[in-house]
Amino acid sequence: MHLECRFFATYRAIVGQKSLDREFPDGATVAEVLSTLEAEYPDLEAQLLDEDGTIRPQLSVLKNGRDVTHMDGGATGLEDGDSLSVFPPVAGGARGVS
Template sequence: MVQIQFYSLLRLLLKQEKLELPAVENETVGQLLDRAQQSIDTPFLDKMLDCDGQLHAGTIILINRYNIRHLDMLDSKVSDGDVVAFFPPGAGG
């Protein structure tokens, strides 16, 4: 299984903190996002991706604690047992 964690405004939008999906061999985090949206009633990909399918600057995606921008972005591979976190941080102070 892959555990997906939603934080902050995404958690509020989706009304859930976590989602578990069966792992799929060679799946990327971008493909996992598509699968996550299909299993949730509320569309949320538009909050995270622009119209070209590129990641918005407002949301961080971590795979096992590491930002995917240090991996292969949306092409980063996700494996059985991984924890994927979606976090839109507060920027102000």
């Protein structure tokens, strides 16, 4: 199946581009795709999934614009033509803003 994988902020810098169009086996899950990407890009290793293969809680991973935590998490199934967006943790902000 064909997927578009989109990366933001530091992950975009690691991958070297905004998005990847890739083929994955039919029926692949979000966790399987993320594991494949970690293996392909060593600087992503252990940043997307924890040692149990669970999506790290500070990440935002969206399937077609919907957060996978509101679906089946890493077990969320993917279909041909889906997009998977991966956002790194966000920190910072301004104090004293009124």
